[in-house]
Amino acid sequence: MFEMLLIEGLAIGACYGLFGVAVAIVYKTSDVVNFAQGEMGMVATFVAYHILTVYNFPFWIAFPATMVFAILLGMAIEFCFLRPAKNPTVLGLLIITLGVEMLLMGLAGWKWGAEQKDFPFLLSVYKTHEILPGLALNEWTIGVFILSIVIMILLFLFFRYSKLGIAMRATQQNVNAAKIMGIKVERVFSITWAMSSLIGAVAAMFFAARSVLDPNFMMEPFMRAFAAAVLGGLTSIPGVVIGGLILGIIENFFGYAWPEWKPIVAFVVIILIITIRPSGLFAKHYIKKV
């Protein structure tokens, strides 16, 4: 029972972490928490569902097509809603993302209806493989472990060593200085939103495969992924993933011992940790000076 709780906790935690990374990427460049992240993933998942069930295309076509859609969706939202804002404050941008969230939810309800749907995902939650003697994992769990590790490493390398990644970090630290240094910050923001939307869409598909697909299905996972990101540290990509894993494990073990406390116990732990380390467990604590 202990191993099963641990594996299930790590699996859902990896999914939280993956989605938390999508939230963290936008935050890393613009200091904005994108409250529309869950609904962006939801709409992308509905697009995949539509391609799979209405057009009857196989998954290997539906998946890349959805990824392209997710990229365009992220760029479009940044271009249509965030960019036109004149001298925006962080609070102003945050309110805009809340508006986008409502808009996307309404759009999905209008187009696909509110009735729950089963999302036909490539990786089954029923088929198991014995990866080590005595340790059998289902395809979904294997997939989410591999994907979150790969994305974490790629993003870590991207932000640490690539020109674009460094430009993104520079933009977050000081937009004006970045402009002076020749960084096209608008392009940076656009790419950031595209990347975030892409990763969020992948994570949302994993969530949908485990639950059901409807216009509200990402509301709760978003809150937990955001909490996981805050726990790990919003500016640290590996920290966000580890935060997700910690959250998943805490929830599962407490949920087993005291089921009625499961929805809140993780948040209580997070509040305690944030009180001690305001930037999260793994992020460096910066103090902006005038």
Place this chain on the structure above:
Amino acid sequence: MKKVVIASMIVCAVFVCSLLVYAAAKPGFDDKEIRIAQWGPQTGPAAPWGSVARGSGLLFQMVNDEGGIHGRKIKYFIRDDQYNPAQTKAVVKELVEREGIFAFVGGVGAACGMAVKDYLAQNKIVWVAPSTAIDEYVFPVNPYIFAIYPLYDDEASILTKYAVEKLKAKKIAFFYQNDTYGKSGLKGCKSRMKALRMKLVEEISVEPGEKDLSSQMLRLKNSGADVVIMWVNPTSAAIALKTCSTIGFKPQWISSDTLSDYPLMNKITGGLWEGVITGMFGLATSSNDPRMIKYREAAKKYAPEERFGTFYTAGAMYAEPLVDALKRVGPKLSTEAFIKQLNATKNFQGIGPLINWSPKVHQGTDSIQITKCGPNSSYITLQDWTKNELATWKKK
């Protein structure tokens, strides 16, 4: 300054006058029509239940096509409240004060109904067959509310008895939503278990929005339960079954009537719903009962785009006793005469259970059928209409 004050006074006067105009309820009928209304989520998270309101509309359309009731046609209003009690209040007020409503029927949502229950009573508007089972609607008797939805504790009690006596269950666990709905089911199950001198091996709650139920399901598995009774929403039920499938836990699942839309449940669980036993307080949509056949044919004619599911037919079922009482009232229609006829409803049989109302008891039934989800989402009847002999409200 003087002009501003005068202008403000005019605006205030107009506002007060408009309030006076809309403060009183308009009469709900005239010589040509009877105005009936229902709120329901046509958009938003609970929109799948919106078909209840449209289902009532099917019966009203059939009645109107047959000439109406004593020369009056039914004018039916549906308002979208998005499953939001504040919105329910707004739409009900608008309907009562602007359109003039004679009676409400159905009405999805416990909180939505609770938000307007007193307002309707104050305005002496009858509300027939609320689409949820809440003790507060009928205990103590509200002269304007007539319920037909079996109470959740009655339903859970009957299902528990079936599990023990027919399925020979030795270890029963209860998995419930942490709200009035789930707790009512738990209460009914426990009262039956007490009567049978048994105890639940596990009782586990879930918050309605939770998407990861692995720890709860592992705990159920560890309890060794051979039957798990669940009182949750469709999403939680689907996640529970999927999770149990991954952890290799296969008990006999039993659920309330709220999850009896087998085609929907099978669709969202990827076929895992087959074999699940549920309560049913309306005939299956595939039933060959002449009344159901009539509705099926009418739905093809009036609403070909509508899925003929259990929520849709439930809407028609809620409207049946209302139409019956209106017919019995005769041409001299009044709210008092309508209430008198509703109170005189004895052994009314529509596509639901037998309904009985009296001035002292407005809970119309405590009966359910027990069915099982068969291949291709078919309905297999396991037990015909069954009453809860332990129902405490009948003994008062």
